Amino acid sequence: MAQPDGVVLPYAKAIKEATSLPVIGVGKIRTPELAERTLATGGVDFIALRRTLLADPDWPR
Ligand SMILES: Cc1cc2nc3c(=O)[nH]c(=O)nc-3n(C[C@H](O)[C@H](O)[C@H](O)COP(=O)(O)O)c2cc1C
Numbered sequence: 001m002a003q004p005d006g007v008v009l010p011y012a013k014a015i016k017e018a019t020s021l022p023v024i025g026v027g028k029i030r031t032p033e034l035a036e037r038t039l040a041t042g043g044v045d046f047i048a049l050r051r052t053l054l055a056d057p058d059w060p061r
Contacts, residue, residue, distance in 0.1 A: 003027075004028070006029060006034050007027060009025045009038055009042055009044070012024070012042065012044045013042055016044055023046075028051075029047055030052050
């Protein structure tokens, strides 16, 4: 919990650059802004949300 939002997303981007397989970015994506920015410029195909959806299942709406 002490880590900054999206702290491991750069690793997902690096993996995406090394493979043609779909890559999912994950890790403390808590704001719509970070979610949209990750999908637009983070180099990943999908994002996953865990604690965010545990806290608020309606968050994606
Ligand atoms: C307290 C805690 C324990 C976790 N333990 C594991 C684990 O043992 N194995 C694992 O693969 N992922 C573990 N995770 C990662 C989660 O399964 C999940 O991938 C991660 O929390 C997703 O990021 P988010 O919750 O920030 O959306 C853990 C996460 C938290 C917060």
